[in-house]
Amino acid sequence: MKAGELLEYYRQMLLIREFERAVLSFFEAKECTKIFGTTHLYIGQEAVAVGACACLDKDDYITSTHRGHGHFLAKGGDPRRIMAELFGRRTGYSKGRGGTQHMGDIRIGHLGSNGITGGGIPIATGAAFSIKYRGTTQVVVCFFGDGAVNEGVFHESLNMAALWNLPVIYVCENNLYAMSTPVSAAFPVKDIAERARAYNMPGVVSDGMDVLDVKEKVGAAVQRAREGRGPSLVECKTYRFVGHSKSDRCLYRTREEEAQWRRRDPIHLLKQRLIEHELCTPEACSAVERHVKEAVEDAVRYADESPWPSAEDLYGDLFAG
């Protein structure tokens, strides 16, 4: 493993963390005037998006979820324009129409996020169908949470993807809770990866707190897909360090459990590894931290200074032309 590569993962994970911290700070402010509605933060799950997207080229596709800022940043999204979207500004990726849950940029292969649990799963499957139809070597990574696995479209889509041997990797981020519902109350199986067996595709479990493990497991599935050997399901065991959305007080889980998972903070784990294996100096890490902090500050400044959409923009882009 090259030091530069690891440092880049560290940078991306930290960027997501700092970005989300900034978002959280706006919501926690006494008067929340920057961001509206709600948000679902990615804090704790950074290794999944970064590890999975590290296996992809720019023209590969992803589909994202309601908890999507991390996916977008990891796929190369511009923090300025993501933040501007959260601020509801015209310069945001969706021109202020989408907000936190509805963003994408097809130019970098991000086919979009939405607020319907599992809504992106068939769309990812269709993008994979299109790849096969067009005969390219692209792949699709489809992100979704444990909750989505119990939606009907998950089962229909995995069945079709396997039947048609499509180049799609279903990456389940099992953060143990679908809002407040623990996986133990929603699944009669121990690992969600076991679901793959029913559709005759590989199903593997990954340590979602270890970016290298995610990269290895998703990477193997990506290679398989590129070689025309079909879809895979990768379950990444992870944890969100904050609530489901802004109003969640986490009454359904214990502080002990939270502390236990925080001891396996994916960013600290990676930093430890970097320093212990002398892959980089603490100074180099600090430089990355400074750089990331500045990037987030810059994104906030950009969003803050960006123009609001006007009422005349209301009917734009409903249809082409």
Place this chain on the structure above:
Amino acid sequence: MRTTYYIKAIQEALTQAMEADETVFLMGEDIGVYGGCFGVTRGMLRRFGKKRVVETPMSEASLLGVAIGAAVTGLKPVLEIMFMDFITLCMDQIVNHASKMRYIYGGTVSVPLVIRTAAGAGKRYASSHSQSLEAMFMNVPGLKIAAPSTPYDAKGLLKAAIDDPDPVLFVEHKLLYWTKGHVPREPYTLPFGVAATRRHGNDVTIVAHSRMVSAALAASETLAKEGVDAEVIDLRTLSPLDTDTITASVEKTGRLVTVEEGYLCNGIGAEISARVAERAFPSLKAPIVRVGGADVPIPYSPPLEDAAIPQTADIVRAVRTLFKWRFSQAVAVRRAERSK
């Protein structure tokens, strides 16, 4: 002048689109060897092969999403949903994704997707194989809806739908498949949002779409014998709705009857009535009358199904009431009520 069937016109539009553009493909259940439930795609598998005539498992909810994923990445899927009743299984992907993506992603994404489906009663298929649910989809911004009544329109509107960079719901009618009409062999398109006046008249405007156009035309023949000269407007597309043509006609005739096969409540007639009331109220000489499907699940037994679906006689009766109606009578009734 070459005439052919509605079903053949649809097939011809599909074939010509597929010949002209490699990215156009068909997707649906039993559309291959079987040829689709109603035979629309018969022979297409042999002609275009498995790659472009994609038979799928029975997974409507995901299929719609698969078509979206294909559409946003450069293909032009034409998806067949066997019976319109089954489209309820696809609601999330139509309502929350296909119709919203261009707008919510800031205009950067196109969803050139066509959903073909067979609507309509009259074949005694009962409640889950007979509905005309198009009005429901007029409530979805970002979705276009075509519902042709003639073979000519079916071919031209389907080509327009396939060429369109936005999602289109294309509503066919089971009882129209084997109706005949003039259809040119060469490809052509018809614009969305432009209604056709099928009969010109001065006394009453009857607005209909799909199979109800022929019922409205039959009713207008009966009415002509009674001295009532009806104008019949065929909507052709429901989204966008050609409000201008309807309004102009009502301004001329002063009377409006709307006809639809779908449920009356919150139906197309309700929307048209509201628009006409907003734009042409001073022209109205009588209240607007809506004719529509009974607000009950479509029943099986012939006398029940016939009672649930508008018939020509219902349209004739509705028009007659407009000519019996007198403003002076209404005033007298109101006075009588007040004096009680």
